[in-house]
Amino acid sequence: MSNLKPDSVIACLDCPDHVQAVLEASMWASIRLRAPVGLLHSMPSLQQKAAINYSGCLNIDDENALLEQFTSKEHLSNCELKAQGRLLLSQATSYCEQQRHKLKTYTLHRHENLNQSIDYVDDQAQLIVIGHHVTCKSTLSQLIRVSHCPILVTHAPFLPPTTALFAFDNSPTCHKLLNWLCKTPLVRALTVHIVMVGKETSDNCDALREAYAKLKQAGIKSKKTLLDCRDVAAALNYYQNQHDIGLLMTGAFGQSRLRELLQGSDTKKLLVSTKTPYLLFPKA
Known part of the structure; x- marks a missing residue:
């Protein structure tokens, strides 16, 4: 059963260098749209995949050591990829809670590539927020071209616009x-x-x-x-x-x-x- 909430702001956490910026931009949009934030992590199911460095992507220390353990490996198994995704989503949830905006957040851990994940949320989301440097094979342009939902692309750091x-x-x-x-x-x-x-x-x-x-x-x-x-x-x-x-x-x-x-x-x-x-x- 899907836990996707309609009219959400979807924060795509696929880019290690932009996780905090994506969260900041998503919270900014969520407050104005009065919408929940869906924290999306996409993970294709592969036998072997190069480790992605998510350690230090957020200013939360409790679980950084665990993320660093995954980063130190050249490749991750499917189980380790799932664990890395869960840790990242846990950190992202904690980060949003610490901002004290009283936002409603929930997690979406998708076992598919980012293209498929965006297609999954596309028709029901109000806004998709994504980092400028995506880690998937598809280019940012390709992801945007096929979307039917407005997309906010952010650099790091995110500065709330006036x-x-x-x-x-x-x-x-x-x-x-x-x-x-x-x-x-x-x-x-x-x-x-x-x-x-x-x-x-x-x-x-x-x-x-x-x-x-x-x-x-x-x-x-x-x-x-x-x-x-x-x-x-x-x-x-x-x-x-x-x-x-x-x-x-x-x-x-x-x-x-x-x-x-x-x-x-x-x-x-x-x-x-x-x-x-x-x-x-x-x-x-």
């Missing part, structure tokens, strides 16, 4: 993201900069103005900007850095595969270049 950049391109995916932002309490307390990169045409100006008005009507403090630049990722990075914006929000992989092949993917470029939390909304 401002956000919403990259608006008037696409169906961006309009879905716009509608979601107007409804979700996740960004309610943030100042949202809605930024469009493109020519200063009447169509672009009208679309940007309407989107800005919709955010304002939803009670979200907003600013709007149109940047005339050919390189979308470079323009967004420059604007974000110039205004010290703590959260980037875009649609995920809105371009066609052919355009990505010819021109490159703006989403991939931003995943590589941005150093702040990055919220990606699934393609319409």
Whole structure:
């Protein structure tokens, strides 16, 4: 029987260097969404697997010695992999409890790869939080591309944002993201900069103005900007850095595969270049 709770914030603990950041980001989102945090650890069932160094990934000493024992081995058996996962989930639960946010947390120990685990939670979660450097064979881009749930990618350390950049391109995916932002309490307390990169045409100006008005009507403090630049990722990075914006929000992989092949993917470029939390909304 599944213990997955609907509308959870799912914290993916697959990345040793980002476990604490993923937990911090998940707790930040959980408080705003008033949602439980599902602590997810994925472990494919393999006869032999190289040990992953989770020791010291959280500031909890009680069980670090046990995790270090697993790390010292070159390979782990299935039983040892399961024990390592249970210890990691126990540490993550303790860490969340120590923050005194009175959050509801529960654990999801999945005996499958991260792709399958994300597919398992995808339809019922409110938000998936993942570290920037995943340990699975699939790239971060591949995981995001197949998801139907918003995904928050975080670096370490996680810094709670006070401002956000919403990259608006008037696409169906961006309009879905716009509608979601107007409804979700996740960004309610943030100042949202809605930024469009493109020519200063009447169509672009009208679309940007309407989107800005919709955010304002939803009670979200907003600013709007149109940047005339050919390189979308470079323009967004420059604007974000110039205004010290703590959260980037875009649609995920809105371009066609052919355009990505010819021109490159703006989403991939931003995943590589941005150093702040990055919220990606699934393609319409």
